[in-house]
Amino acid sequence: MSSLSQRPQQAVVGLPLPHESAALHVTGKALYTDDLVVRTRDVLHAFPVQSPYAHARILSLRVKPAYDVPGVVRVLTAEDVPGVNDAGVKHDEPLFPAEAMFHGHAICWVLAETWEAARLGAAAVEVEYEQLPSLVTVREAIAAGNFQGIGRHLESGDVEAALAAAPHVFSGEFEFAGQEHFYLETNSALAMVDESGQIFVQSSTQHPSETQEIIAHVLGVASHAVTVQCLRMGGGFGGKEMQPHGFAAIAALGATLTGRPVRLRLNRTQDVTMTGKRHGFHSEWRVGFDDEGHLVALDATLTADGGWSLDLSEPVLARAMCHIDNGYWIPNVRVDGRIAKTNKTSQTAFRGFGGPQGMLVVEDLLGRCAPLLGYDAMELRRRNFYEPQHSTPYGMPVRHAERLEACWSEVLEAGEISQRQVDIELFNATHPNTKRAVAMTPVKFGISFNLTAFNQAGALVHVYKDGSVLINHGGTEMGQGLHTKMLQVAATSLGVPLAHVRLAPTRTDKVPNTSATAASSGADLNGAAIKNACEQIRERLEQVASGKLGINPADVRFVDGTVRGIVFDGGTLSWEEVVKAAYLQRVQLWAAGFYRTEGLHWDANAMRGEPFKYFAYGVAAAEVEVDGFTGAYTLRQVDIVHDVGDSLSPLIDIGQIEGGFVQGAGWLTLEDLRWDESEGPNRGRLATQAASTYKLPSFSEMPEVFNVRLLEKAHEDGAVYGSKAVGEPPLMLAFSVREALRQAAAAFGPAGTSVDLASPATPEAVYWALDRARSLEPAGLSRG
Numbered sequence: 001m002s003s004l005s006q007r008p009q010q011a012v013v014g015l016p017l018p019h020e021s022a023a024l025h026v027t028g029k030a031l032y033t034d035d036l037v038v039r040t041r042d043v044l045h046a047f048p049v050q051s052p053y054a055h056a057r058i059l060s061l062r063v064k065p066a067y068d069v070p071g072v073v074r075v076l077t078a079e080d081v082p083g084v085n086d087a088g089v090k091h092d093e094p095l096f097p098a099e100a101m102f103h104g105h106a107i108c109w110v111l112a113e114t115w116e117a118a119r120l121g122a123a124a125v126e127v128e129y130e131q132l133p134s135l136v137t138v139r140e141a142i143a144a145g146n147f148q149g150i151g152r153h154l155e156s157g158d159v160e161a162a163l164a165a166a167p168h169v170f171s172g173e174f175e176f177a178g179q180e181h182f183y184l185e186t187n188s189a190l191a192m193v194d195e196s197g198q199i200f201v202q203s204s205t206q207h208p209s210e211t212q213e214i215i216a217h218v219l220g221v222a223s224h225a226v227t228v229q230c231l232r233m234g235g236g237f238g239g240k241e242m243q244p245h246g247f248a249a250i251a252a253l254g255a256t257l258t259g260r261p262v263r264l265r266l267n268r269t270q271d272v273t274m275t276g277k278r279h280g281f282h283s284e285w286r287v288g289f290d291d292e293g294h295l296v297a298l299d300a301t302l303t304a305d306g307g308w309s310l311d312l313s314e315p316v317l318a319r320a321m322c323h324i325d326n327g328y329w330i331p332n333v334r335v336d337g338r339i340a341k342t343n344k345t346s347q348t349a350f351r352g353f354g355g356p357q358g359m360l361v362v363e364d365l366l367g368r369c370a371p372l373l374g375y376d377a378m379e380l381r382r383r384n385f386y387e388p389q390h391s392t393p394y395g396m397p398v399r400h401a402e403r404l405e406a407c408w409s410e411v412l413e414a415g416e417i418s419q420r421q422v423d424i425e426l427f428n429a430t431h432p433n434t435k436r437a438v439a440m441t442p443v444k445f446g447i448s449f450n451l452t453a454f455n456q457a458g459a460l461v462h463v464y465k466d467g468s469v470l471i472n473h474g475g476t477e478m479g480q481g482l483h484t485k486m487l488q489v490a491a492t493s494l495g496v497p498l499a500h501v502r503l504a505p506t507r508t509d510k511v512p513n514t515s516a517t518a519a520s521s522g523a524d525l526n527g528a529a530i531k532n533a534c535e536q537i538r539e540r541l542e543q544v545a546s547g548k549l550g551i552n553p554a555d556v557r558f559v560d561g562t563v564r565g566i567v568f569d570g571g572t573l574s575w576e577e578v579v580k581a582a583y584l585q586r587v588q589l590w591a592a593g594f595y596r597t598e599g600l601h602w603d604a605n606a607m608r609g610e611p612f613k614y615f616a617y618g619v620a621a622a623e624v625e626v627d628g629f630t631g632a633y634t635l636r637q638v639d640i641v642h643d644v645g646d647s648l649s650p651l652i653d654i655g656q657i658e659g660g661f662v663q664g665a666g667w668l669t670l671e672d673l674r675w676d677e678s679e680g681p682n683r684g685r686l687a688t689q690a691a692s693t694y695k696l697p698s699f700s701e702m703p704e705v706f707n708v709r710l711l712e713k714a715h716e717d718g719a720v721y722g723s724k725a726v727g728e729p730p731l732m733l734a735f736s737v738r739e740a741l742r743q744a745a746a747a748f749g750p751a752g753t754s755v756d757l758a759s760p761a762t763p764e765a766v767y768w769a770l771d772r773a774r775s776l777e778p779a780g781l782s783r784g
Contacts, residue, residue, distance in 0.1 A: 004528060005715065005722040007646065010559050012491040012498050013721045016651040020484040020503070021232065021477075032234050033188040033204045034265045040190065044073055044111040046250060046264040047118035048274070049125045051100030051107055054343040054684020055134035058098055058107060062126040066110050069124050071117030074258055076109045076250065083220030087246030089210065090310045093346065095218060095246055100129065101308035102343050103676075103684040104273035111254050111262060134343040136677050136684050138175070138282045138305040141340035148306055148341040149314045154321050154607040156393040157332030162297035166288030168373060174285070174364050176357070176759035178305065179278035179350055179667040180688070182696055183478075185234025186271040187244050191251035192261040199226045199252050205244040206236045206476050207516035212508045214245035215252045226252070229507045236478035237663070238349030241516045242311050243275045272689045276348030277673060279316055280305040281357045282340075287365050288332075293375050295384050297332040300324060300361060304354075306339040307346040313339045315450040316349065318604065320358035322394055322611065326732075327404050327442035328362060328384040333393035343684050344675060349518060351663065352728045355445055360668075360759070363441055363735045367742050371752045377739060378417075378440050382408060386444065396446075396610040400617070404442050407619035407641040407711055411440060414709065415621045415639035424623070428747050435770075436636070437743035438623040441736040443642075445729040446612030447520050448600055454515040455597035455613075457525035461490065461533040463589040467576035469494060469501045471533075474514030475526040476506050480727055481652035482522045488649055489527045489720060493534030495558025496575050520725035523648060524613070525595055527720035533593025540589075544582045545573060598718070614716055616724050618642035620661065620733035622703070626744040628774075631767025633741060635665070637705040640733055645716035645724030657708050657730040664734025666697040669741065669761045695762075741766055749773030 007013065024030035037043050063075040078085050078096035087095045096108055107127055112118035135141045163169055190202040199219070205211045208228040216223045228248065233240060247264050254262035266274065285300040302320055306313035317337045324335055366384075370377040385408075386401040411417065417438060424436045449455050459473040471490045477483045483503050491498045504510070515525065538558060545563045546553040555566040564572040582589060602609035623637045640661065644653045671694060674687040688694040715722040741761050746753040748770040755773055758765040 002718050004531070005717050005719055007721045008492065013488045013648045014646065014650070015488065017484060017488065017649055018651060019481050020487060031231055032185050033190055033202045033231065034263070036190055036202055037263045040192070040261050043261045043263050044113065044254060044258060045115040045118045046254060046262055047110050047115065047122045048106035048270065049108050049110065049122045049127065051103060051105040051129070053100055053129055053131050054103045054136060055132040056100045056129040057132060058100065059128040059130050061108065063108065065124040065126055066121040069117060069121040071113040072110060072121035073113065074111040074254065075121070075125065076111065076254055080253065080257060081218060084217045087214055087218070087249055088309060088311065092309045093246065095249060102345055103686065106274060109250050111258065134684050136343060136675050138280060138303060138340045138342060141342050142282065142303055146341045147338050149310050149339045151336065151338040152318055152321060152607055154335040154393055155333065159297050159299050159332045159334040162332040163286060163288045163299065166296050167291050168289040169286060170365070170369050170372065171286040172365060172368065173283070174361060175282045176280060176360060177673055178280040178347060179671050180272060180673060180694055181237045181239030181277070181350060182694070183233070183235025183237060183239060186266045186268060187240065187247050187275060188265040189244065189248040189251040190261060190263050191248065191255040193255050193259065197225065199256065201226065201228050201248050201252050203228055203230060203244050203248040204233045204240055205230050205248065206233070206240045206478065206518055207242070208476065208506055208508050209512065209514045210516065211245050211248045215249045218249040218253060219256060227507060227509045229505050230476045231505045233476065233478035237351045238353060238518060239275060240478070241349045241518050243348055269689050273686050274345065276307060276311055276346045278350035278667065279313065279347040279354065279357060281320065283361045285361060285365060287369065289369070289373060293373055293380050293383055295328055295330045298324070298330050299334045301336045302358065302361070304337070304339050305342055305344070305347060307342055307344045309346040311346040311348045313347065316354035318450050319354035321607065322446065323355040323358035324361055325393060326359040326362050327386055327444040329386045329390045330393065351660065352731050353519060355728065356664070356732050359732055360735065363739065367739050368754050368756065371746065371754045374752070377743065381440070381442065385442065395608045396612065399614065403617040403643050403711060403714065404444065407617055407643060408440070408442065410641045410709065411619045411621050411639050414707070417621055420623065433628040434625060435628065435744045435747035436623065436625045437740045437747060438621055439736050439739035439743055440619060440621045441733070441739055443618040443729050443732045445616045445732065447524065447614055447616055447725045448597060448612045449515065449519045449521060450602070450611060452600045452602055455521065455525065455600060456515065457529040457595050458511040458514060459526060459529035459533045459593040460510050461530065461537060461591055461593065463537055463579055465580060465583050467500060467579045469496065470504055471501060471530055472504045472507070472510040473526040473530055474506065474511040475522040476517040478517070480656060481649060482517065482526070484652055485523050485648045486526060486530055489530050490534055492721065493531045494538055496561050500561065520727040520729065522727065523723065524719055524725055525597070527648070528595035529593040531593070531720055532595055533591040536591035536593070537589065540587050541578050541582055544585060544587055545578045548573060548581060614719065614724065616643055616729040618729055618733055620736040622736035622740045624737065624740040624744050626741065626766060626770065628748055628770060631763040631770065633744070633763065633766060635701065635703040635737060638703040639707045641709045641711055642730060642733070643711040643714050643724060644726045645714050645719060646722035647710055648721060648723045650710060653710065653726045654708050656726045658706065660728070660730030661733045662697045662702065664731035665701065665737045668734055668738040668759055670695045670697060670701065672760050672762055745770035746773050749776060
């Protein structure tokens with residue numbers, strides 16, 4: 001067992017503690033970025049001028065009428081940028097564009113004394129446009145050959161030979177939609193400048209260091225002149241990894257030019273129409289099976305809808321390609337990936353970061369092929385699981401593959417799946433207009449950033465003379481409980497009660513050059529960095545305590561605020577006594593911690609290597625009931641067993657599993673993004689701009705019975721205190737809901753019916769699928 005993963009007997013990690021800000025959240029006392037405005041004097045408010053066209057050249061921009069609106073102080077345009085007029089890391093996202101690239105694109109920004117004055121000022125700005133041809137759908141972009149970024153190719157084995165020899169070959173096409181993040185707190189920033197020109201920005205961002213970099217290059221200053229702080233976010237889900245940078249830069253630019261604090265907060269409609277979504281994908285595939293139902297070959301082309309700029313589309317595509325296998329051994333694989341350029345918002349990171357899109361392809365084809373092969377879908381999936389000796393198509397050994405089988409078996413047993421299948425068969429036989437189904441799907445998700453350099457973290461830990469502890473780390477809190485886990489890690493590492501430890505907001509002037517809180521790596525990276533800093537301090541204190549106790553430093557133990565020797569009949573000291581003695585001896589009581597994930601290597605061009613520290617596993621079973629007249633459905637029961645290693649905080653982890661599952665079910669069954677595809681004046685306009693038109697999961701979509709268990713005896717060596725990431729992997733457990741809906745729709749037809757189900761599988765989509773099953777129409781799947 002590694003020192004990083006070794007856990008002391010009396011540990012604060014592993015305790016089921018509530019979220020550190022739970023009471024603040026439910027009482028309304030938790031502060032978010034925009035709450036700080038009322039504590040700031042003389043704030044100006046920013047409002048965008050948005051393009052009414054999906055693609056248009058800006059011929060003229062007349063801002064003078066805005067100044068006639070009472071309260072308008074400044075209109076920001078490209079001429080005001082002292083540095084680089086770009087908000088992206090790929091330098092393809094002009095902060096003030098000369099060409100509108102999507103409906104709702106911000107052309108310029110108005111600053112005013114009030115939000116209403118800024119709104120009226122923006123409405124007064126006169127913009128002359130020349131409309132240009134636009135591509136709204138991924139199919140239009142494919143037909144036009146309009147792609148961006150670098151295409152990728154992943155290949156293992158001899159796909160053509162395997163397909164030629166396979167006794168069962170199927171081909172198909174599958175297009176599935178993206179997803180709106182719909183975090184409770186929209187994008188916001190508050191910027192101010194002090195007397196020395198130092199810029200301080202409060203930002204709702206998952207990546208403060210990159211927000212700092214973008215602000216610096218827009219303003220043409222060094223990074224040390226910019227400090228970004230993230231107090232907390234009201235949700236992020238990946239949508240605040242890249243998207244906040246430009247908004248923070250606008251606020252910082254406005255504050256620099258006016259000398260007054262500037263607040264930028266998008267309203268819901270602006271946030272939905274201006275910010276990126278989960279990437280929708282188009283896929284084409286051929287798959288081969290042997291006579292025993294084993295996968296032998298997969299040939300696929302994945303096209304991600306990147307929107308108008310690259311953003312994170314390249315790494316999203318790469319992760320999708322690396323996860324197309326999900327939990328299944330496919331000896332021969334060929335995947336080609338490309339990024340379509342369309343006139344829509346620039347699609348971005350979303351929980352799972354391409355992994356769900358790749359995994360959905362293989363789950364969809366297995367669900368469609370199972371009845372044609374004469375197999376129950378559960379059996380077809382299970383017989384194709386990875387085994388310990390297997391490697392992925394990109395050459396990474398699948399360590400702990402047996403955990404897939406362990407999770408599967410536990411769900412089967414605890415969920416009484418076999419008996420329920422019998423009950424469902426009896427129910428369906430006696431209910432011609434209502435059908436039920438239960439489906440099980442696995443998850444194998446790689447944990448680490450695609451880009452190896454991002455797998456590093458820092459922390460700063462202070463121990464004060466009274467024994468209290470302050471920690472600061474590079475991760476951000478968006479409700480996922482990262483800060484709770486970090487408090488538990490620090491208390492465990494130092495051997496003090498949790499009440500001794502306080503956590504400070506994330507700031508770039510405390511921990512520099514941090515990676516985004518993303519890729520499910522927040523606890524792994526920052527936890528290890530905090531543990532490293534705490535161990536430095538504890539080693540110094542061991543020297544002090546050993547002198548006072550008259551024992552060897554190696555025999556000193558810190559347990560729950562008491563310092564003693566390894567033998568129980570010796571003397572003891574309090575934590576506070578040792579800290580005070582250390583100060584008097586001029587021993588350093590603070591430390592900067594650092595961690596880099598070892599063992600990673602990845603060749604992005606060859607798509608080969610070991611890009612992940614480990615895989616997180618899980619299995620879900622979902623039972624649904626579908627109405628044959630409307631396609632409406634009820635999620636009756638969900639049973640989940642998920643691998644989080646040795647949990648750092650079980651209550652937090654179970655909450656993340658439940659939340660991730662429900663968000664995944666929303667993507668797959670409810671959340672239907674609709675852009676206007678007509679040739680009319682609103683072409684490219686997002687029609688689903690609010691909760692009234694964009695259906696989000698609510699209590700009514702929660703399963704009637706929801707059982708979540710953590711896989712036991714799942715220690716992960718080489719990770720902080722033996723834990724595993726939990727942020728993204730649970731989202732893909734929701735595949736079970738979609739597959740159950742497919743099977744329920746098929747139950748309206750004869751045995752062996754293969755159902756082609758749209759995604760999202762809305763009630764309308766389910767109705768059309770079951771109607772085709774009743775009519776015995778082909779499922780859009782071809783042999784050969």
